[in-house]
Amino acid sequence: MLQSFPWVFDGAKFLRNCTLEWRAGRFSALTSSQSESPGNKNLLALPGLINLHSHLELTSLAGKLPRLVAFPDWVASLRQQIQGWTPSDYLESARAGARQLWTTGTTTVLDVGNSGANLNLLQESPLRILAMQEILGLGGEVSRERMTHAQAILEAYPGQWPAERSVAGICAHSIYGCNSSVFGACAGYSQSRGQPFTFHLEESSEEHQLLALGSGPMRAWLDGVFPLHEFTSVGPTGLERALAMQMPRRSVIAHGNHLSAKDISTLVRLDATVVHCPQSRAWFGHESIDVEACRSHGVRLCLGSDSLASAESLSLWEQMRLFHKLHPNVPVKDVLAMVTSLPGDALVQDQSLGRIGVGAFADLVIVALPQAFDGENWEWLLEEPIQIKQVIIHGDIVL
Ligand SMILES: [Zn+2]
Numbered sequence: 001m002l003q004s005f006p007w008v009f010d011g012a013k014f015l016r017n018c019t020l021e022w023r024a025g026r027f028s029a030l031t032s033s034q035s036e037s038p039g040n041k042n043l044l045a046l047p048g049l050i051n052l053h054s055h056l057e058l059t060s061l062a063g064k065l066p067r068l069v070a071f072p073d074w075v076a077s078l079r080q081q082i083q084g085w086t087p088s089d090y091l092e093s094a095r096a097g098a099r100q101l102w103t104t105g106t107t108t109v110l111d112v113g114n115s116g117a118n119l120n121l122l123q124e125s126p127l128r129i130l131a132m133q134e135i136l137g138l139g140g141e142v143s144r145e146r147m148t149h150a151q152a153i154l155e156a157y158p159g160q161w162p163a164e165r166s167v168a169g170i171c172a173h174s175i176y177g178c179n180s181s182v183f184g185a186c187a188g189y190s191q192s193r194g195q196p197f198t199f200h201l202e203e204s205s206e207e208h209q210l211l212a213l214g215s216g217p218m219r220a221w222l223d224g225v226f227p228l229h230e231f232t233s234v235g236p237t238g239l240e241r242a243l244a245m246q247m248p249r250r251s252v253i254a255h256g257n258h259l260s261a262k263d264i265s266t267l268v269r270l271d272a273t274v275v276h277c278p279q280s281r282a283w284f285g286h287e288s289i290d291v292e293a294c295r296s297h298g299v300r301l302c303l304g305s306d307s308l309a310s311a312e313s314l315s316l317w318e319q320m321r322l323f324h325k326l327h328p329n330v331p332v333k334d335v336l337a338m339v340t341s342l343p344g345d346a347l348v349q350d351q352s353l354g355r356i357g358v359g360a361f362a363d364l365v366i367v368a369l370p371q372a373f374d375g376e377n378w379e380w381l382l383e384e385p386i387q388i389k390q391v392i393i394h395g396d397i398v399l
Pocket residue numbers: 053054055112200254306307
């Protein structure tokens with residue numbers, strides 16, 4: 001397959017007049033020239049977008065949960081809403097979420113689920129999906145049982161990443177949702193399959209208080225709902241607790257809103273990734289991770305959507321738009337890298353994901369350029385609604 005574009009974003013920079021060639025799911029050639037190629041006017045090709053944090057099975061909760069409430073109250077509300085959901089409710093919800101992703105240009109997703117619904121997507125969705133089964137035990141015995149159960153289920157699914165296009169795996173909910181041995185076992189399981197290990201860390205001030213001081217409303221909630229939890233009262237900060245619990249190198253941390261500058265420099269040493277979810281942060285009114293500190297220390301900061309239980313949209317364009325509004329000094333190409341090459345690096349180490357270049361996976365999103373585009377100012381990409389013309393995953397046109 002061969003296609004020419006007047007503009008290409010390769011994951012790091014904009015290129016002029018490019019012809020892309022791909023076969024067997026990977027780019028085989030990329031040539032650029034001074035002169036415009038005929039046809040394909042007014043198009044920009046980007047690497048397929050990568051969403052490093054979603055819960056697709058919660059898509060049906062769109063607009064149903066309260067905003068700007070304390071985190072334990074939101075969790076209680078979530079638990080109430082999903083009470084009585086059947087496996088087919090979860091599946092329908094996950095399918096709707098997956099569709100929202102690939103129709104808005106996301107081609108790879110690191111998805112976290114509790115119901116097993118995302119496993120169905122491995123076969124039926126065109127997405128490149130890492131379908132993680134979340135271990136949330138809040139007590140050693142319960143989480144160990146869930147871990148064993150999840151491992152037994154996963155034997156039937158492809159797991160070796162990135163050898164397979166989509167894989168199933170295990171992740172930990174958080175460092176208070178599992179005890180130390182289960183958290184470490186989840187990490188070890190992910191590493192044995194070559195997969196990234198992901199978990200939530202310090203999303204809310206209530207969790208920050210719990211992790212730093214062992215007290216506060218989240219502690220009261222834990223003690224009330226899960227009296228058998230093994231969370232200890234006194235401990236260091238969230239990241240230090242995670243490290244003490246065998247958090248591996250190259251972990252993918254969801255949120256990290258309360259990470260300090262010292263934590264951020266530690267994450268650089270560990271080659272870890274932080275997934276910032278702009279709409280979800282705004283939904284709660286949570287503090288934001290220090291974007292300037294991330295950029296100056298060079299930590300791998302990416303963007304994710306989280307679920308529609310705490311976001312208006314699963315579209316990464318919407319996440320980028322809000323991020324750009326709040327951080328207008330971050331160059332457009334750097335924001336685009338947060339949903340292409342940076343998450344690509346977080347998921348695979350050989351630059352084959354989230355980039356347009358020879359050897360990379362042929363995942364593309366093709367958008368229309370505005371009539372009045374001056375060839376220099378790319379702000380419109382993050383400020384105006386995007387018209388998606390085509391989505392290609394592993395060389396196949398899916399939209
Ligand atoms: Zn989450």
